[in-house]
Amino acid sequence: MVTHAFIELLKQFFSDPATNLFPVPYAPQNVHKALKAIDSGKVKMISPVEVPDGFRGKILYDREACIGCQMCLKVCPSETIEFVPEGRKVKFYMSRCTFCALCTEICPKKCIKMSKDFLMANTDKYGPDMIVLDSGKFVQEEKKETPKPEKETDSEKPQPKATA
Amino acid sequence: MMKYKSGDEIAASFRNRFKGHLIEDPYVKTFRNGVKKTAYSQVFVRVKRERFQDAARHLKTFDGPHHTVASGSDLGDEIEVLFHFEVYSASHGHGVVVTIGTRCPKDDPHIPSLSDIYPSVTPTEREKQEFLGVAIDGIKDNRRLFLTHAVPVGVYPWRKDEFGPEKLVRQVHKDPSGGGDGTRVIADHSPFPPGGPPVKRKGGDA
Amino acid sequence: MAEAPPYPLNIGPIHPALKEPTQFKFVIDGEHIRETDFQPGFNHRGVEYLGMKRNPLQVLHLAERVCGICSAAHQYVFCRAVEHAADIVPTERGDYLRAIVAELERIHSHLLWAGVAGHELGFDSILHYTWKVREDVQDILEILCGNRVNYAYYIFGGVRRDISKEDIAKCRKILSNYRKIEDTVLSIFFSDPTIIHRTKDVGVLTHENAVKLCACGPLTRGAGVKKDIRFDWPHGAYGDMMDDFKVVTPETMGYHATGDVFSQIVVRIGELFESVRMTEWLLDNMPSGPITSEPNLSALLMAKLRMAEGEGVARVEAPRGEDIHYVRLKKNKMEIDSWKIRVPTYGNIMSWLTMFKDQQIADIPIIIASIDPCIGCMDRVTLVRDGSQAEVDWKVLHDMSIEKSRRLMR
Amino acid sequence: MNEALEAVIRLGIGAGVIMIALWLSLVLKGFDRKFAAWLQARYGPPLRQPFWDVFKLFQKENVVPERAVSWAFNGAPLMALVGSLVLVMFIPLGPVGGVVAGWMPVLEGYGDLILVVYLLAIPGLMMAIGGFASGSPLATVGAQREMVMMMSYEFPLAIVVLALAWRITNLSRGLESFSLKAIVENPLWGEVGILGIVGLALLFGVFFLIIPSELSKIPFDAPEAETEIGGGIIAEYSGTNLGLFYIADAVKTLAFLSLAVALFVPYNISPLLNVGGIGAYVLDLLFWLFKVEVLYFLAVTVIRVGAARLKIDKLSWLYLVPLSALAVVGSLLLYLDTL
Known part of the structure; x- marks a missing residue:
């Protein structure tokens, strides 16, 4: 019986399989050894699928630009952000982050933003990779650059309204 | 084509029918969204406990009440239970959300069951029993629904008083009454201790 | 083996037919089910309790995590409930963008369900096929919202991101791909002899029971009841679409509404492509204007939400059925005073149990899957049991897992 | 003395055949998984994955449930494997006739087709015994289903085998009726008329549909039914026992497919290409492997990925009524052809 499913x-x-074989084609016997082999260049890593612009990944924090207003603490749903009274700065525990990006929007200085980095698996949730203290000065750099044209949206232009 | 009543008419009908038995005046909220600003509304009716079943029956005079869920909250001295319905469901644009609620004092925490009128309320009534510590008189199934027996009897997660779960937040294994590990509670999984729901004495701190 | 029939058969808490922990207790006689009981609560996380400790902006993202599949629906409905309570009016464009994400989510959820249903029937190729197709809609969602699962797209008064011209073009391209595969998907599901054999007259929910037990979602539409909150309670952009779209029932797809699992397949696959058309309609008719009525988050949080007093009920047609939130806000109190979530699965428990009547053991998985259960949404407290000697303490588990990681790293 | 020597030689060959069969069956399983993955737009596991699976299962702890009858529970997998391996001894694994006419199964002459049909039932029977011995309701349901399945498909299988054997006797060349050797060396397709060919085709079709059910593959895997009864018969099995079942299943698959090839397509390719000597043997061996793999792909892989699992009542009906009827019609046509 030939069904549509058979066809x-x-x-x-x-046709080609749909899977992306990230990071290596077959599960390695020892993940850590495989990762080391990739790092040393012995094994070629198959890169993950590209993420689009506006992806919410690991947090970037411009420590210098932060004024310590603590608004981000108020909106964070998961207590990712800890206030450090010395210097009136904050630090981010990425193992708790839910990637809602509310802190990036409420920040008056825009000193928090989200990168495209999503490979954050770690065995130690308090490891150096999992706590964001400072990721360089990007607020000033962005100001220096000529302001990029905003993504063109059609919200400003008149659009045909919904017809009855 | 049948006549659909608006939210205001439904509220007025409850107002006339249950005059003197209302906890607060029924009120309507109407919203308009989208480009065409199509209106839709919701009605809040709060009836005293004695006439609560009548109010639920009165709702049946409108076509096809669809029961969704009961919510509840701890108001301090009273416990409020709200049953959310939709009348004129499956009407393509005429549905009205009707919430009928009742309150009971904490020293007499029980309300009548609606399971004879709406057979689908049993799960949500079971949930209210275990989460709010309010007994539903005439409930069809008295077992716990969501809480496992690791939660001791006498702790009700939505209570904001001494029967609340605050003491469980860090130490689940400690029985709030003192001894025991609190994990094995009662054989029939009833949400209440043998004497019925916990009674808060007025003015007392228990 | 010792017992004579009928004997008890427990499905769950852990079983291949269940994607999430819950328990069914059957009494079976040979291959036939005599009695059914249901015990949820294995995955209770206390979301409502957590919500009553947080302010609405935080809860917005907690609500999203009630369910991974219908996360947009939960955000949507929570947004609306708070708006109803605090008298915030969303913008027109915001309404349309909200509806677009909700419809895209319906596409992805129904495709996911179709795959799971195929898997429950032993037809794993359908799982692989539908999930392959589902990647496309996930891509649109990723483009629109940033991430694939938890979208963080809704905010009180509108949405958080606008849609750009090139994104609209990308969406249209992917949506037209869906239109292309429509016939293939319909014929795979509606004319496969083995699927028909496994789903026709299985798990019947009669029209009468669907009305009496207040079933919701595709389950009730499969029984021929035209309940669909998008059209019954025309909120948001759905009020504008009422003339162009109708509720999908088996009749509109050319089948009899028998209420069996096959009708539900018909409804879900039909709705899937109806949602594709709806999304295209929404993209065509999207009004211009601001995307949110209050773009300043701190003003929204500190002024509007803190000063709000009132209660609100909101309902949204999540992919699995009716999703309703009740929210009560108090003045000068940051936290939500009272919150109740009701998810579709909760509303369908009573109907579910009647569907098992006189069915075979072989039908259990597909009947369980047929309502598209989301136990994780329905149960909402996690308990970490510790103290008792017989049980493993979470600290011990934690140490064990650290030790294992170290061992692997060697 | 000669007899003892012959016995030793046969033992040695037997051990070799077992080794080859174990290896080949797992390789074929690897191909099955790979092709199934390609059908489903996946990459699939590497070909060596079945070996890793067995290797890993043999390392794992063997858990015996408290309520199980342990001797039956532990004995069943072993007996299932022994049953399949003995089966291998009776079925020609490799090209037969043609250049290598002298090559035959190890135990050729010690048993006939009737024995083979009996041996085919042993792994399934052992799985049912193991399921009943598990003491779990899921396994019991699975074992009940396995018994129903066996009762259903053995009936058309018996009809097919009887029809073939009868036709071989009817050739009146003094051949033994149930001898595999006779059937293999005298392919029936060339011996019968047009009616007979139609009959044979029907019988082949029935046999083709018996393959997936005999091997408990979807859509005929009701006894295991992962999503319904959590593996059914093998729900309680783990470690070595599960590994033994795994190998038994693989070997039985190989044996059953070889039987199908031997009964219905015992042809060689070397005469066609006019090759001789050792080249002919290699060519024929490859051709035989190709035939087995094609049959594996069509009868197991494609059907397995292209259908939903049938319910046991429908399944039983399918074998007892339509397929049995088809088999009877096929036999009748074979009979009519001799008139």
């Missing part, structure tokens, strides 16, 4: 399956049989 579709046979089509798939003769």
Whole structure:
């Protein structure tokens, strides 16, 4: 009995598989050794699928620009952000972050932003990679650059309204 | 085509019918969204406990009340239980959300069950029993629904008084009454201790 | 083995037919089910309790995490409930963008369900096929919202991101791909003899029971009841779409509404492509204007939400059915005073149990899957049990896992 | 003295055949998984994955449930494997006839097709015994289903085998009726008329549909039914026992497919290409492997990924009524052809 499913399956049989084999084609016996091999260049890593602009990944924090207003603490749903009274700065525990990006929007100085980095798996949730203290000065740099044209949206232009 | 009543008409109907038995005046909230500003509304009716079942029956005079859920909150001295319905469901644009609620004092925490009128309320009534510590008289199934037996009987997560779960937040294994590990509680998984729901004495701190 | 039939058969808390922990207690006689009982609560996380300790902006992202699949629906409905309580009016464009994400989520959720249903029937190829197709809609959601699962797209008064011209073009391209595969998907699901054999007259929910037990979502539409909150309670952009779109029931797809699992497949697959058309309609008719009525988050939080007093109920047609939140806000109090979530699965428990009547053991997985259960949404408290000697303490577990990680790193 | 020597030689060959069969069956399983993955637009595991699976299962702890009858529970997997390995001894694994006409199964002459059909039932029977011995309701349900399945598909299988054997006797060349050797060396397709060919095709079709059910593969895997009864018969099995079942299943698959090839397509390619000597043997061996793999792909892999699991009542009906009827029609056509 030839069903539609059979036909579709046979089509798939003769086309390329849909999977992206990240990071290596077959599960390695020892993940850490495989990662080391990738780092040393012995094994070529198959890169993950590209993420679009506006992806919410690991937090970037411009420590210098921060004024310590603590608004981000008020909106953070998961207590990711800890206030450090010395210097009136904050630090971010990425293992708790829910990537809602509310802190980036409420920050009056825009000194928090989200990178495209999503490979954050770690065995130690308080490890150096999992706490964001300072990721360089990006607020000033961005100001120095000529202001990029905003993504063109059609919200300003008149649009045909919904017709009845 | 049948006549659909608006939120205001439904509120007025409750106002006339239950005059003197209302906790507060029924009120309507109407919203308009989208480009065409289509209106939709919700009605809040709060009836005294004695007439609560009547109010639920009165709701049946409107076409097809669809029961969704009961919510509840601890108001301090009283416990409020709200049953959310939609009348004129499956009407393509005429639905009205009707919330009928009642309150009971904490020293007499029980309300009548609606399970004879709406068979689908049993799970949510079970949930209210275990989460709010309010007994539902005439409930069809008295077991706990969501809480496992690791939560001791006598702790009700939505209570904001001494029966609340605050003391459980860090130490689940400690029985609030003192001894025991609190994990094995009662054989029939009833949400209440043998004497019924906990009673808060007025003015007392228990 | 010792017992004579009928004997008890427990499905769950952990079982291949269940994607999330819950428990069914059946009494079976040979292959036939005689009695059914249901015990949820294995995955209770106390979300409502947590919510009553947080301010609405924080809860917005907690609500999103009630469920991974219908996370947009929960954000949407929570937003609306708070707006109803605090008298915030969303903007027109915001309404449309909200509806777009909600409809895209319906596409992805129904595709996911179709795959899971196929898996429960032993038809894993369908799982692989639908999930492959689902990647496309996930891509749109990622473009629109930033991430694939928890979108963080809604905010009180509108949405958080606007849609750009090139994004609209990308969306249209992907949506037209869905239109292309429509016939293939319909014929795979509606004419496969093994699927028909496994789903026709299985798990029947009669029209009468669907009305009496207040079932919701595709389950009730499969029984021929035209309940759909998008059209019954025309909130947001759905009020504008009422003339162009109708509720999808098996009748509109050309089948009889028998209430069995097959009708639900028909409804869900039909709705999937209806949602594709709805999204295109929304993109075509999107009004211009601001995307949110209060772009300043601190003003929103400190002024509007803190000063709000009142209560609100909101309902949204999540992919699985009716999703309703009740919120009460108090003046000068940052935290939410009272919050109640009701998810579709909760509303369908009573209907579910009637569907098992006189069915076979082989039908259990597909009947469980047929309502598209989301136990994680329904249960909402986690308990870490410790102290008792027989049980493993979480600290011990934690130490064990650290030790294992170290061992692996060697 | 000669007999003792012959016994020793046969033992040695037998051990070799077992080794080859174990290796080949796992390789074929690897191909099965790879092709299934390609059908589903996946990459699939490497070909060596079944070996890793077995290797890993043999390292794991063997858990015996408290309520299980432990001797039956532990004995069943071993007996299932022994059953499949004995089966291998009776079925020609490799090209037969043609250049290598002298090559035959190790135990050729010690048993016939009737024995093979009996041996085929042993792994399934052992799985049912193991399921009943597990003491879990899920396994019991699975074992009940396995018994129903066996009762259903053995009936058309018996009809097919009987029809073939009868036709071989009817060739009136003094051949033994149930001898595999006779069937293999006298392919029936060339011996019968047009009616007979139709009959044989019907019988082949029935046999083809018996393959996935005999091997408990989707859509006929109701006894295991992962999503319904959590593995059913093998729900309680773990470690070495599960590994033994795994190998038994692989070997049985190989044996059953070889039987199908031997019964219905016992042809060689070397005469066609006019090759001789050792080249012919290699070519025939590859061709035989190709036939087995094609049959594996069509009868197991494609059906396995392209259908939903059938319910046990439908399944039983399918074998007892339509397929049995088809088999009877096929036999009748074979009979009519001799008139």
